[in-house]
Amino acid sequence: MKPPNVAIMDIIIITPAGPESKAGNRATAVRWQQLLQQSGHQVAVETEYQGEQCDLLIALHAWRSANVIKAFKAAWPETPLIVVLTGTDIYHHQHEFPDVTYESMDLSDLLIGLHDLVAQDIPERYAGKLLTLRQSADKPAAFGGSRLEPGQFHICVLGHLREEKDSLRAAIASRHLPEHSNVIVSCAGKPYSDEWRELALQEGRSNPRFRWLGELNRPELANLVAVSSVMVISSVMEGGANVISEACRAELPILASDIPGNRGLLGDDYPGYFPAKDDRALADLMARAENDSEFLAELKRRVVELADTFQPEQERQSLERALALVVSADS
The missing domain is CATH 3.40.50.2000 (Glycogen Phosphorylase B;)
Incomplete structure (x- = not known):
């Protein structure tokens, strides 16, 4: 009304x-x-x-x-x-x-x-x-974590592939993980240019931990979120990303580049930040999320607390x- x-x-x-x-x-x-x-x-x-x-x-x-x-x-x-x-x-x-x-x-x-x-x-x-x-974002029918696959730790990256998003940073970070890690990085988004398309294809060919899924429709995106344990937003600039709203509403823990656009939504004391473009620091956070259940639970608690604001x-x-x-x- x-x-x-x-x-x-x-x-x-x-x-x-x-x-x-x-x-x-x-x-x-x-x-x-x-x-x-x-x-x-x-x-x-x-x-x-x-x-x-x-x-x-x-x-x-x-x-x-x-x-x-x-x-x-x-x-x-x-x-x-x-x-x-x-x-x-x-x-x-x-x-x-x-x-x-x-x-x-x-x-x-x-x-x-x-x-x-x-x-x-x-x-x-x-x-x-x-x-x-x-x-804002609608609350999905199935939260992140509701269809987790045993033996795999899915990390999703959502958004068009472009320089501002630093879209392949999570894929690059996954190369630093130990061999026994079960991390799989799935990136969903349309490439901004032919160069970004080729970069994504090359990464998929050379990195067994990385999957580029292309541009997905809403049901496909919802399924990706549902099988993911973490979302990474690695942008170097953001005006206030709606994928943060969507992840919070889906109770999906977030690892975020330490930039004003992400701090302005997640708060200064959010524990999941890494320096922008620092793939080794991101790899450390990814490994911690995979192996430290208390850390992952704290990330989830924080996004659940924020969900009502979206x-x-x-x-x-x-x-x-x-x-x-x-x-x-x-x-």
């Missing part, structure tokens, strides 16, 4: 990722569409802006959506605009392309950050217009708060 104080709105969500894409930002846009529709709003997800009028525009990416943001504010200067800061916006584009990125942030009526430490990584002048929102209803309420803020600012 629509909460009080927020009228029914006609909303456009802009994402650079097309309808066939399984990229995280497309998934975010579609999930927000569904959540806002539950509140009664009319919501369209588009990749381009054609000048149409609406009550609110939400643009994912300050830099990639810069042309849309400028065109929208030029056409409808009084209509609220929310800009969602992605990991590449925060940790790459604002440094490499500051004029364009900051112009988008300046034009916004509200900025949305997707982890708790975003405010520390953008200029202080934007603090007053920043709202933090945690992305509920869809929490995210819907955060979106409604964002709408209320821009409506009140506009009135």
Whole structure:
């Protein structure tokens, strides 16, 4: 139901990722569409802006959506605009392309950050217009660990294969494990380029512990999570990865690169961090998770504690708060 104080709105969500894409930002846009529709709003997800009028525009990416943001504010200067800061916006584009990125942030009526430490990584002048929102995930019917295979310790890596994700770090780390280890690393994701495809194929040919599964559908992903004992997120930059939400909701322990985007979701005292790009440190954590039942149980306890912060209803309420803020600012 629509909460009080927020009228029914006609909303456009802009994402650079097309309808066939399984990229995280497309998934975010579609999930927000569904959540806002539950509140009664009319919501369209588009990749381009054609000048149409609406009550609110939400643009994912300050830099990639810069042309849309400028065109929208030029056409409808009084209509609220929310800009969602992605990991590449925060940790790459604002440094490499500051004029364009900051112009988008300046034009916004509200900025949305997707982890708790975003405010520390953008200029202080934007603090007053920043709202933090945690992305949600549905609780799966079968948790991680529900279909574990005896004699194997499955570790999954979820997400497109690309430089920002450092996608093969867990595979490389598995090479440092002792011969008696039962670790199998399964990586599910579409390669960003032909080079990444070849790297994944080469790793699969030369590393008996590694399996590249390609891009999986939702049931296949759910099955991978269900047979896994641990998930690794090895990114060098993240704006707030939805795979963390999914793992927590599935009660699947996480080993995470020590970067702000992961700390901003898991907390400073989470015990499963390793230095980004450090495959030997990751190998040590993988071996510890496999062999130290108390450590693995502590990781699971932590993700279970965090699971409620990633509920869809929490995210819907955060979106409604964002709408209320821009409506009140506009009135």
